Amino acid sequence: MKPIDQRLFRYGRASRLFLIAVVVLGAAGAGLVIAQAMLIAEVVVGAFQHGLGVAGLRTPLLLLVAVAAGRGLVSWLTELAAHRASAAVKSELRRRLLERAAGLGPGWLSGQRTGSLVALATRGVDALDDYFSRYLPQLGLAVVVPVAVLARVVTEDWVSAAIIVGTLPLIPIFMMLIGWATQSRMDRQWRLLSRLSGHFLDVVAGLPTLKVFGRAKAQAESIRKITGEYRRATMRTLRIAFLSSFALELLATLSVALVAVTIGMRLVHGEMDLYIGLVILVLAPEAYLPLRQVGAQYHAAAEGLAAAEEIFAVLEAPLPESGAREVPSAGGIAFEGVSVRYVERSSEAVSDVTFQVAENETVALVGPSGAGKSTLISALLGFVRPCSGRIRVGGVDLAEVSREAWHARVAWVPQRPQLYAGSIADNVRLARPEADDAAVLDALREAGALEFVEALPQGVATVLGEDGAGLSAGQRQRLALARAFLADRPVVLLDEPTAALDGETEAGIVDAVRRLAVGRTVLLVVHRPALLAVADRVVRIEAPGAAVPAQVRGVARGGVAEQAVADAVEAAPAQAARD
Template identity: 45%
Template sequence: MTPDLPGSRRYLYMLCALAACTACLVLAQAELLAGLLTGSVALTLPIAALAARALLLWVQESMSVRFAASAKQHLRTRVLRSAMESPGAQTTLVTRGIDAVGPYLTGYLPQMVISATVPLAVLVRLFIADLTSALIIAATLPLIPVFAVLVGKHTTRQTELQWDLLSRLGGHFLDVVRGMETLMLFKRAGAQARIVREMAVQHADATMRTLRIAFLSALVLELVATLSIALVAVPVGLRLLNGSVDLQTALLVLLLAPEAYLPLRAAGAKFHAAAEGVAVLKNVLTFKEKTPKAVVLTRPPDLRTATIALEGVTVRYPGRTEPAVRNFWLTVEPGERVALIGPSGAGKSTLLSVVLGLTKPTEGRVLIGGADLREVTGWHECLTWVPQQPWLMAASVAENIRLADPQATDVDIERAAQAAALDVCVDRPGRELSSGQRQRVALARALLRRSAPVVLLDEPTARLDTRTEQAVLTASRKLLAGRTALVVAHRPALLPETDRVVRVG
């Protein structure tokens, strides 16, 4: 089950070659050990055969680990590029789910190839050496895969149920964590905790049922293999006493009989460890990976003369029936400052995200001087952005301002802070600032980026007191001077600084 994985065909060919070598070494090792016990072979030859088998096993494991790592990277990319409705389920699949594919690719799949090769080689050699023993093994050998298939079908159903419960548990838990503030506000955290606990108990029960099946099936396979080997060993011992078979042939049969059953027993044991990975692999291979269209990227035009146009922009988010923005049209002339107003939830911040290139419109397009934004490279170099809730890293105020221009000097940082009316020491940790001070740090960043011809402001005066609002307005006037600007405004204080007001929603 690896047709869609890169390099899978070559991996299977290599496994087949290694399995053929393993079969030859198994036969050679049995012949040499039988010869050693009868005194016709020196000790060094069996040791060399054992060393060769160990080396072959190391080569196979190394190759399997490398292929599994490449395959898991491919599967994670495929999952992340697919459209899944639940972020929680996607997170569970990318982490725990894809990791479960490893035992299938490194353990079960190589063992299945060996199981199809070594027992056949052993049977051929035994048919030549001792027909009676070969017929007994040929009659009893199919019992192991028959029992394995019967148990495996039940195991597959239980594993798929276990994975489904785990995926639902992970998705629900992530959703609960993301909405914890709302749940606590409405006193529903306790109810959700009980639901998560119940789902965890269901998953634990399913896991225990799967483990119970694994242990019982291992017991069945071991019992069948042991009885089958006994059916071979007892007649060989009796015939050796009667003199109807020589010692070297008897030893060869006794050494090869366990090797015929061992690969199938190992495959049955590895199946349970790989069952979850098989379920995940089936799930992932059904995803359709989004293949982006090949586009020829161009540099942004001169924004001192180029317009910014939003043509029929519609944005829909997964899981929502109503679009965040519907069929929005707007043209911003060079040097024009446009204010976007409207009720909360109308899509003003979404429109800024579309112009930033962070959100791709479901319908419509953004044109920069006639060029589609999706085909423009280096667009962010032309922008300076002041978000509604600025993010500050765990560093000094100066380092947070310097994010806008890593080459800025300390004097440049001080000037930007003064222009933004930031009345704190620039050596102070950024995490200690109030919301108003954070807003002015964001403005200082924007002022530091003097080369950007386009300014995007997302409600820079939201949730500020009157005194702080005036300081931010003063800094915003300096920022907007002589630039093309798109401003989201809830309060009327910023409107006099713009040339045109556009209502959204």
């Protein structure tokens, strides 16, 4: 069992101040515990040994009430600090998690399960509540209170102090043994929860397809099976938690009983003063209580610690390398012998591709599915790194250029644009958050989307469902083009913008792309011939291992040669939509 995970303090700055506050409040609490024990002993001795009444004991009784109120205040302040620190740390961890996932890029995200990431950013981060609100405060008390109690006991009775010193370490030893067993169980429980969350989200997302093919019931059975495994793992973890609590309670009780018996025997034989005996008897359980509570609270925090391991795995994943040079203000794009190989694949996705895109030129990439056209776009965006060769922008190696600066000059329209639950205006304004309403309307007009947007009941204020629910594929594509118009950047990358569209919608998208290409450097991934009319040149990409290398065929804008068109689409008929 790891008492404190240092990474929580490295990634959550608020937790450092909280730990200092816990130690200070724990010291105050320990002082109040000792004061309370002394006052209780004074009242009992005064009442039963000296025969004092309420009037004679008024001062210690009032002080005892004040000490009890002080302990309540310290507990409240500790809990308040814990909840505020927990909220601050969770917020910071979520922000760092999302920023890291964004920095790792689509290449990393494509290898992750969406449901698992969602569970990690929501339930996983929330599980740290118990760590900060219960476990850490109790850990602070477990360090401060026993030391303070021992310091007070040893000044009065070294025998009782020796018994406490001898038995007290047994509790953390048992806690460590139990903690190791519990941690492995909690890790398994969290993995099952992540698997259940990811599978459930995938099933919900694909429910229409599953329903069409009659596989919905089979998936329901799969979810039922994973849920049963999670339930059994939870019950095994709870069984260990209850048994460990019983073991710690029994050990602490026997230790306190050993102290009480020795004190009782000496009181009977007149070898100890009653006041000292009562002080030690009241303080002895307080020495063991914080350690017992640490063991109990660790089980409550174990799920959060298991989730934290996965959070740190994401936060510590190495980011793609990025240079520091500024992007040249002018110049084209050049691919020089570029090859790309994904980690999980044995063969190259792209092999030895060489071509250029001059400044303000529009080039179309064509070729069979799987040739690596979309991979070249990802490499140009910096989402994947070439295993050999290089990409130049404005004559500078892309690896030496700041990724943020490069992205600020690029407008990207992916094959399937991502729309969010929000208004149409907000979705378009993602490209330029400070843009006013007039600029948004102009971008929609240029993209050919204003007509259908104005036909909606609330126009640009119409709220879309998640992933643009309620819009057709062509309407989603027009909104993505509107983003590119609003961004107004010198380099435009389009990955099959007419995929899976009907002829009429495709013609509108082609017109919008033609307007977008004016005065910009454009690289198009094309599967259908309509968009070739926009291109100045067509670059044919062959699949790795094919007999014919990457070739370049020049065509005139608006007058594409028939042979070039035939070559471009020979292995990619109109219905092919994905690389």
